[in-house]
Amino acid sequence: MEKPKLEFLEILRGGKNLLAFSSGADSTALYFLLKSYGINFDIAIVDYGTRCQSILEIQRAKTLCFWDNKQCHILKSPKIEKNFEHNARIIRYEFFQSLALKETYTNIVLAHQLDDKFEWFLMQFCKGTNINAMLIQPHITQRIKDYEYNILRPMLGISKQEILNYLREQKIFYFEDFSNSNTHFKRNYFRYHFTHKILEEFKKGIAFSFKLLEESKLTLALDDLGGYxxxxxxxxxxxxxxxxxxxxxxxxxxxxxxxxxxxxxxxxxxxxxxxxxxxxxxxxxxxxxxxxxxxxxxxxxxxxxxxxxxxxxxxxxxxxxxxxxxxxx
Incomplete structure (x- = not known):
């Protein structure tokens, strides 16, 4: 099996990188892929305290960093009483941002992949919104005060099945998040009923369509500012x-x-x-x-x-x- 190809390798090689880690399949695959491409990075992991295995996930992250001589930044999340997905996202992004400012990381690296991208697109499409809201951006530049950093998603062209195949072939251990099977969460509902089934048959066409949509979005955003x-x-x-x-x-x-x-x-x-x-x-x-x-x-x-x-x-x-x-x- 050919090793999955990551985007933004030149940007990553020239920066100080922080990988958002969870010990799940996607972030574990990205951890080992970054290593295989010779990219230096540290990791950040959030313990939400909602599952018994979270202790083991944190220990796995610390062990990997010990053997690979990386920093492992850990945040113990406050208890989330309601709207878990939304508030958990806020907590982890604020954590990543604080680390970027404090430790001068120039790139925050996220493990979103093609299934996530398609899943988000379907959710937003069904909710009713514009094309800008439907697309997960692979590269975003954030500016906080006088500091600027990138949010990079180098696996958006790689499907979940390719990630699982890579982990299996390389005999790499990862934790399965059993909450992913709970269709009470909207993202899991779309994943179980639509995303996987459609991507299995139409992956190439969907990836190409995303490319065209992103180019169309760029065309619309390219405004004449007065002759330049x-x-x-x-x-x-x-x-x-x-x-x-x-x-x-x-x-x-x-x-x-x-x-x-x-x-x-x-x-x-x-x-x-x-x-x-x-x-x-x-x-x-x-x-x-x-x-x-x-x-x-x-x-x-x-x-x-x-x-x-x-x-x-x-x-x-x-x-x-x-x-x-x-x-x-």
Whole structure:
């Protein structure tokens, strides 16, 4: 069996990573997959105290970290009286966020997989909502105060059955959460009645449909901001960049796309194609705009643009746009 492929490996290799762990099948598989790809990480686990085996799950997490020389962050959750799923989610995400700030983790890694993605889609679709709410995002950048970190889901293209096959083949132990069989929980109801059965037969088509939906969502989000485009960097950067260039009247060649691809995982870069359209990345934002030269900016204005954290080439275009607004009509 071929080893399941993870997304975001370059981002993970360049960051300080925290894996959300539970000792269940998904997070256990992700633990060993990250190890196999040479990714360094620590783990965080929440003990909700609702099941007898939670003591054993915590011990399993501590044992893995002891042998692999990793930090194991543990939170003993307060008792949740009602709306367990919702409040448990709040507790664990606040825990992960506090660790990111305190320990300067740049990536929080979650073990959601394709079945989870499809299950969420069906739940939201049946509830009645828009496409944005139906899709689990593989990569989200969060900013708290002056600190920025990523939430990454590198297994969204891998099905539950592939995960179980991997664990079985590698003879890796994991705990079965028996609450997953309780169809009182809505997610379990959808999982038992719909998700598994449909994915067994239509996995490839569903995965491809998700890809198209995410690209459609990106197209809708790519708005003209007054002759230029600016959007948060995601794993779909190349697609969005290509689309923005087309909207500005420039068609990127295959060679130019390969050139862009080499820079995508860098924190900052600045490129110009055809002496016409510039592309810059700064502070996790992508800027695409007409390239302007010799725009005069005085010292005071330069300092303002520096504090705004605008890319250097974009400052000239932005200054020119601002000067046009000041002209009498």
């Amino acid at each position: 485009y600016c959007f948060t960097s995601t794993p779909k950067d190349l697609y969005a960049i290509d689309l923005a260039y087309k909207k500005l009247g420039y068609i990127l060649s295959k060679k130019q796309k390969f050139q862009i691809q080499k820079y995508l995982n860098q924190q900052e870069y600045s490129l110009v194609f055809g002496d016409k359209i510039a592309l810059e990345k700064r502070n996790n934002k992508i800027y695409i705009f007409p390239y302007l030269l010799n725009v005069r900016i005085n010292k005071q204005e330069r300092e303002i643009y520096r504090k705004m954290n605008l890319p250097k080439k974009f400052r000239q275009f932005y200054h020119y746009q601002q000067s046009l607004k000041k002209l009498p009509t």
